[in-house]
Amino acid sequence: MTATQAKSVAGTSPQMQWDWIEHEPQEDIEEIYSLAERLMQFSPMVGVEPIEKNLWAGRSILQPQSILMDITGLESWYSGETAMAQQIQKWLTDEGLFGCIGVADSVGQAWAVSNYTFRKQIHQAMLSIERAEHSLQEAFHHNQRICIVDHAANHKRFSPLPIESLRLDIETVAKLHRLGIRTIESLEALPRASLTSRFGSRLLDRIDQCLLARPEPISVRSVGESMEVCLDFEHPIFQLEQLQETLQECVYQLCRKLDSVSHGAWRLVVRLALETPIMQVQETAPRAIPSHVIQLGLFQSSNEPTHLLWLIHGCLERNPPQLSKNLGIKQVLVQAPWTSAMRWKQNPLFDCQTLKYRDEAAKLIDGLTSRLGRNQVVGLSVVQDPIPERQSKFKPLTGIRNDGSQQSTEKKLRKKPSQDFQNTRSVVPGTQAAWSRPTQLLVNPTPIKVQCDSTGTPSAVEFPIDTGLQTIAQCVGPERIESSWWSGPTLRRSYFKVALESGTWWWIFQDLTTKDWFLHGLFH
Amino acid sequence: MTQAELLSPKGMLVKELAQEIRTLQTAQRPQGLYVSSGSEPMDRCLPWGGYAAGSLLELTCSKKPRTAGWGGLSLALRIAKPWLENGKYLVIVDSHRRLCAPSLVAMNIPLERLIVIRTQNATDWVWGLDQVLRSPAVGALISPVTELGDRSARRLQLAVEQGGGVGIFLRDQGSAKRNPSWAEVQWLVQSVTTRPSSQTPILMERWFDLELLRAPGLQTTRRVRLGIDAQGEWKHCDERKASKSTEHLAAQLALATPRRPNVAAS
Structure with missing residues (x-):
C-alpha cells in the first residue's frame, strides 16, 4: 500500500x-x-x-x-x-x-x-x-x-x-x-x-x-529437528532452581550437537511448556497453557554453553515464568532455529585492531540485549537526509540480517573498517565542522519563545519551564533547511546556533510556515 | 593539614594508611597504565600525566541544567577518543534517544565501534554499566548520572578496574555532592562564552573552564582553560594568545599599503 x-x-x-x-x-x-x-x-x-x-x-x-x-x-x-x-x-x-x-x-x-x-x-x-x-x-x-x-x-x-x-x-x-x-x-x-x-x-x-515448473531450492530457516534438545518431566517442576539445572543440561547438549557439525547458534528459542497438575485441574478448564517462550538473537554465532546459559539467565531474570503450586513446567525445549558454520577469517596481514576485540564486544552485546531488550542496544549510523531528525539512524545490533542467510556470518567477519590497521582515524572525517551540528537532538522539538532584533536575528530566548528571559550572547544563522517534496509534508525551517549568557549552546529553529520557534538541539 | 602536621609521626602514619587504603582500593586495576587526554595542560593537572586505565572520571557542571547544553558530552567524547585508538569500543548511555550521528562523525568518533544503550530503570542502568565497564572490549563509557548509591558506585569502580577502560560520568554538582563517588578524577566544567576572534568564525570553537576538584594526591585546586575547535581537537589558551600575538606582530611588521590614488576625483 x-x-x-x-x-x-x-x-x-x-x-x-x-x-x-x-x-x-x-x-x-x-x-x-x-x-x-x-x-x-x-x-x-x-x-x-x-x-x-x-x-x-x-x-x-x-x-x-x-x-x-x-x-x-x-x-x-x-x-x-x-x-x-x-x-x-x-x-x-x-x-x-x-x-x-x-x-x-x-x-x-x-x-x-x-x-x-x-x-x-x-x-x-x-x-x-x-x-x-x-x-x-x-x-x-x-x-x-x-x-x-x-x-x-x-x-x-x-x-x-x-x-x-x-x-x-x-x-x-x-x-x-x-x-x-x-x-x-x-x-x-x-x-x-x-x-x-x-x-x-x-x-x-x-x-x-x-x-515448466523447474524446481528451485527453498532456503529453510531451521536446520532441522536435530538442533534442539527437549526434556520432559514426569511431574511438573515448580522451582526456578530446578529449571536452571535442566536448562544447563539442555544447553550443554545443544552446544555439543552444534560443535559436532562446527556450527554456532545465531538464534535461540527456549520453550517452557507449562501445565497444571492432573489432581488440581478442573474438568471444565483446559489443561494446556500457552508456553513461556524466550527468544534470543545473537550478535555473532556461538556454541559456547556458558555464554548461551548466561544469556538465557539474563532473559529469565527479566521475564521469569510465573510458577506457582498450581502451575509447573512440564517440558523444556531449547532450539537453535538459525545456525551457521563457525568459520573464522584468517588473521589479516596488518594488525586489525577492531577484529581483536570483536569477540569480546559480541559477548557484551549479546548479554546486554538479553537483559535490556533488542531495541535498547543499538548502533548508530548517518543517513544522507537534509532533515536533522532523519540524519541519525539507530539500528539494533542483534537480530536478523537482510538476506537471512549464512552468508552474513562470513560477510560480517570479513568486513574490516577502512584504515584501521594503521591505528589512525577509523572513519573518514566529516565534511562538516564539529560544532556545526548539536551532539544531542531532541526527539520532539520543544516550543520556546524568542525575541528578535530588527534584522530578525534572535536576541533573547525563554524556555517554557525556566523563569525569565535568557540573553543570547552570540548567534549564527539562519541556516535554511527544507525537506524534499516527495518525503511527506514539507518542512521549512530556519536554524540558528545560539550561545546563551549562561554558557549553554542551543540549536533553535523557526518554522517558516507557522513562524513558531523551537529548541531542537543541544551542544551538550 | 599543614606542612608541620604532615611531617609529624601522626601525619606520616596518616599518609601511610592513606597509601595502603589506596593500594587496596586499586589492587585489581592494570598497574602503571595511563592514557594521555591529548591535551598537555589537562595532563599537567593530573598526577600521572593522564587518566589511569580502570578508573572512573566525573565531569560535573555547576548547577543543575534544566536543558543540558553545557558541553559535558563533547568534552567526554574528546577525552574518550584516545581510549579508542587501539580498536576498543565506545559505549554511550542515551536513554532519551538524543544522540546526533553527524556531530559524532565530525568529532572523528568511529561509529562502527560505537554501542548505544538505553536503560529504563536504575537497576538496569547499574547492571548495564557494570557489564560494560567489566568488558575488556570497551575503551570508554560515557553516561549521565543523576543518583548513584554508595554500593552501586563501588560496584562500578570494581567493574572498571577489571575491564581496564575508563568510565566518564556526566552529572551536576548538586548530585555529585549529595551522593558518594568512587571516581578518581572529578572536574567542574563551566562553558565560557568568548568574544569571537577575527581568525575563527563565530561559534566554531568552544571554550571551557575546568577546575580539578578531585585527583589522587591533589593538595590545591587546579584550573585550566581548554577549547575544542571545529576539527574536534583540543585548543589551548596559549595557542589562542600566540595566534593573536602573531597576528598583531604581523600587522605591525607588514608593509603599509600605499594609498590608492583617487581616480574618480581626478
Whole structure:
C-alpha cells in the first residue's frame, strides 16, 4: 500500500487518527522471519524468498516479502491442499495479517499466482474502502485469496499474468515493455533463441521456473529437528532452581550437537511448556497453557554453553515464568532455529585492531540485549537526509540480517573498517565542522519563545519551564533547511546556533510556515 | 593539614594508611597504565600525566541544567577518543534517544565501534554499566548520572578496574555532592562564552573552564582553560594568545599599503 492510498484509507474514517511514521526496513525483516518461524507449525520446510542484487519489477523495496513453504506430502493431514491453504489463511487472519496464498508445483509458479492473481481484487477492495462501501475489516477479510494450480494445468494458466510475475529485474521488464510485451502470453510467442541473445539467460531461467515448473531450492530457516534438545518431566517442576539445572543440561547438549557439525547458534528459542497438575485441574478448564517462550538473537554465532546459559539467565531474570503450586513446567525445549558454520577469517596481514576485540564486544552485546531488550542496544549510523531528525539512524545490533542467510556470518567477519590497521582515524572525517551540528537532538522539538532584533536575528530566548528571559550572547544563522517534496509534508525551517549568557549552546529553529520557534538541539 | 602536621609521626602514619587504603582500593586495576587526554595542560593537572586505565572520571557542571547544553558530552567524547585508538569500543548511555550521528562523525568518533544503550530503570542502568565497564572490549563509557548509591558506585569502580577502560560520568554538582563517588578524577566544567576572534568564525570553537576538584594526591585546586575547535581537537589558551600575538606582530611588521590614488576625483 502506498502512502497516498494509506492516507485516503485513513481519511475515510473521521475517528481514525493517523500520523507519518518513518519506514523501518529492519522491523519488516524481523517480522517476516518471525512469521516464517511461526509458520513452521504447518510445515517444517519454511523459508523466505531469496532476494537478488537488483530490484524485481513491481517491487518498491529490496527486501523479502514472500514466504515459501514446502507442503509436499502434508496436504493429506489437512484433507487436501485447499483445506490446508484455508487453514493457513484463517491462521493469518487470526494473527491480524493479510496474505495471498498460491499453491503450485514449483516456487516460480506459486510465487507468480500468489503475487499477481489477486492484484485487481486488492485494488478494488482499496477503492471500496475509499468510497466507504466497506470497512477495512470487511474489504480484506471476507474474500478468500487462495489460488491453487492444478498438477494437470498446462502453462496456458499463466498466460494472462504480466511479465513482472516472472521475478524479472526492472531493466529487463522496461526493455520488454518498450517492445510492447506485457504478458507472459506475448513473451511466449517470441523465439527462445533470440531471448537469450537479447536479454540474457536469466530471462529463460525465469520462464522455465514458471512455465515448466523447474524446481528451485527453498532456503529453510531451521536446520532441522536435530538442533534442539527437549526434556520432559514426569511431574511438573515448580522451582526456578530446578529449571536452571535442566536448562544447563539442555544447553550443554545443544552446544555439543552444534560443535559436532562446527556450527554456532545465531538464534535461540527456549520453550517452557507449562501445565497444571492432573489432581488440581478442573474438568471444565483446559489443561494446556500457552508456553513461556524466550527468544534470543545473537550478535555473532556461538556454541559456547556458558555464554548461551548466561544469556538465557539474563532473559529469565527479566521475564521469569510465573510458577506457582498450581502451575509447573512440564517440558523444556531449547532450539537453535538459525545456525551457521563457525568459520573464522584468517588473521589479516596488518594488525586489525577492531577484529581483536570483536569477540569480546559480541559477548557484551549479546548479554546486554538479553537483559535490556533488542531495541535498547543499538548502533548508530548517518543517513544522507537534509532533515536533522532523519540524519541519525539507530539500528539494533542483534537480530536478523537482510538476506537471512549464512552468508552474513562470513560477510560480517570479513568486513574490516577502512584504515584501521594503521591505528589512525577509523572513519573518514566529516565534511562538516564539529560544532556545526548539536551532539544531542531532541526527539520532539520543544516550543520556546524568542525575541528578535530588527534584522530578525534572535536576541533573547525563554524556555517554557525556566523563569525569565535568557540573553543570547552570540548567534549564527539562519541556516535554511527544507525537506524534499516527495518525503511527506514539507518542512521549512530556519536554524540558528545560539550561545546563551549562561554558557549553554542551543540549536533553535523557526518554522517558516507557522513562524513558531523551537529548541531542537543541544551542544551538550 | 599543614606542612608541620604532615611531617609529624601522626601525619606520616596518616599518609601511610592513606597509601595502603589506596593500594587496596586499586589492587585489581592494570598497574602503571595511563592514557594521555591529548591535551598537555589537562595532563599537567593530573598526577600521572593522564587518566589511569580502570578508573572512573566525573565531569560535573555547576548547577543543575534544566536543558543540558553545557558541553559535558563533547568534552567526554574528546577525552574518550584516545581510549579508542587501539580498536576498543565506545559505549554511550542515551536513554532519551538524543544522540546526533553527524556531530559524532565530525568529532572523528568511529561509529562502527560505537554501542548505544538505553536503560529504563536504575537497576538496569547499574547492571548495564557494570557489564560494560567489566568488558575488556570497551575503551570508554560515557553516561549521565543523576543518583548513584554508595554500593552501586563501588560496584562500578570494581567493574572498571577489571575491564581496564575508563568510565566518564556526566552529572551536576548538586548530585555529585549529595551522593558518594568512587571516581578518581572529578572536574567542574563551566562553558565560557568568548568574544569571537577575527581568525575563527563565530561559534566554531568552544571554550571551557575546568577546575580539578578531585585527583589522587591533589593538595590545591587546579584550573585550566581548554577549547575544542571545529576539527574536534583540543585548543589551548596559549595557542589562542600566540595566534593573536602573531597576528598583531604581523600587522605591525607588514608593509603599509600605499594609498590608492583617487581616480574618480581626478
